[in-house]
Amino acid sequence: MGYSHLFGPVLSRRLGRSLGVDLVPYKVCTFDCVYCEVGHTTAKNLQRQEFFPPSEIEEELRQFFSGNPVLDYVTLSGSGEPTLSLSLGRVIGFIKTNFPAYPLAVLTNGTLLWDRQVQHELLFADVVIPTLSTVDEEIFQRMHRPSPGLTIRRLREGLREFRTVYHGEIWLEVFLIPGVNMSRDHLAALGAEIGRIHPDRVQLNTLDRPGTEQWVRPASPQELQDAARMLGLPYVESIPPAATHGHRGDSSPDPASVIVEMIIRRPCTIGEISESTGLHREEVGKLLRMLSVDPRLKMKRGERGIFYSWAGD
Ligand code: SF4
Numbered sequence: 001m002g003y004s005h006l007f008g009p010v011l012s013r014r015l016g017r018s019l020g021v022d023l024v025p026y027k028v029c030t031f032d033c034v035y036c037e038v039g040h041t042t043a044k045n046l047q048r049q050e051f052f053p054p055s056e057i058e059e060e061l062r063q064f065f066s067g068n069p070v071l072d073y074v075t076l077s078g079s080g081e082p083t084l085s086l087s088l089g090r091v092i093g094f095i096k097t098n099f100p101a102y103p104l105a106v107l108t109n110g111t112l113l114w115d116r117q118v119q120h121e122l123l124f125a126d127v128v129i130p131t132l133s134t135v136d137e138e139i140f141q142r143m144h145r146p147s148p149g150l151t152i153r154r155l156r157e158g159l160r161e162f163r164t165v166y167h168g169e170i171w172l173e174v175f176l177i178p179g180v181n182m183s184r185d186h187l188a189a190l191g192a193e194i195g196r197i198h199p200d201r202v203q204l205n206t207l208d209r210p211g212t213e214q215w216v217r218p219a220s221p222q223e224l225q226d227a228a229r230m231l232g233l234p235y236v237e238s239i240p241p242a243a244t245h246g247h248r249g250d251s252s253p254d255p256a257s258v259i260v261e262m263i264i265r266r267p268c269t270i271g272e273i274s275e276s277t278g279l280h281r282e283e284v285g286k287l288l289r290m291l292s293v294d295p296r297l298k299m300k301r302g303e304r305g306i307f308y309s310w311a312g313d
Contacts, residue, residue, distance in 0.1 A: 005057045006064055008014030008278030011239055014171070014203065015073040015105055023085035024051050026282045030111040032145040035177060035211040038079060039282060040209065046147045054087040065099050068236045077107040079280055088098050089121030096124045105129060111150055119165050126168050130160060135193045136186060143180060159197050159222065170198035175218045176206045176227055184230050186216030191231035204228060204238045210237050255279055256287050260310050267307035
């Protein structure tokens with residue numbers, strides 16, 4: 001069966017074989033990050049909503065798990081910020097009650113962790129992976145272009161408070177952009193703040209695929225190594241390349257190559273590519289647009305829509 005709210009399983013760098021559960025439509029987020037690989041935020045706000053009937057998501061989960069899949073994690077992530085969904089707590093409860101053998105992770109930008117209700121709903125997740133990339137308001141605004149009223153102070157306070165109530169694992173992601181948040185002084189201050197939050201892990205990430213803004217460039221392996229040192233923490237790891245940021249998840253290998261590998265064998269529609277790779281349709285569209293600069297990408301209209309193929313060398 002085709003799923004509307006599930007994607008993958010994808011092979012995630014952080015979480016192994018992971019089933020994605022998408023609680024929000026494309027692209028609802030509290031941020032509009034300059035590095036977002038999912039695309040521009042079209043509905044930026046802080047208002048939690050029930051975007052889909054939770055029973056719809058539960059039915060898809062029931063169907064999927066009826067096949068006793070082998071998974072390392074079930075991950076709430078997707079086309080934006082999952083904590084904006086009012087179904088968050090219900091879906092977490094449903095998964096932990098009905099499929100308790102599967103560890104559950106939530107990828108979040110951390111902006112709603114100050115909200116007591118969100119804190120409460122996350123309590124049964126095994127791992128929460130929030131982002132904290134700066135302690136400076138100006139850098140915060142430049143990197144994340146947050147919803148009005150959202151400040152770095154609020155995000156920092158939310159993270160600290162969440163740590164005191166949540167007893168699962170917190171893996172803190174630090175997204176690094178050269179020329180923006182990588183100065184020695186800034187990283188030292190960020191490291192001090194992270195020390196106060198006490199995450200179980202700190203993971204450095206950088207751009208791996210085209211971001212929303214052209215000027216954003218990835219940090220080199222050397223720059224990442226230097227940043228880890230400047231943070232001054234004893235427990236920093238780097239997320240390996242060929243990865244996806246965005247709360248859509250982090251599939252590997254390089255998704256553009258996966259698409260080429262697929263359409264070189266047989267022409268496929270965007271829907272077929274999305275279903276096979278676990279990538280969101282919007283993301284597949286974006287990658288195909290990127291690939292279209294290469295004349296080997298061919299398009300042909302068929303009965304079921306436009307088919308994409310790749311002329312081999
Ligand atoms: S990177 Fe994550 S937090 Fe930032 S805009 Fe994209 S989905 Fe939202």
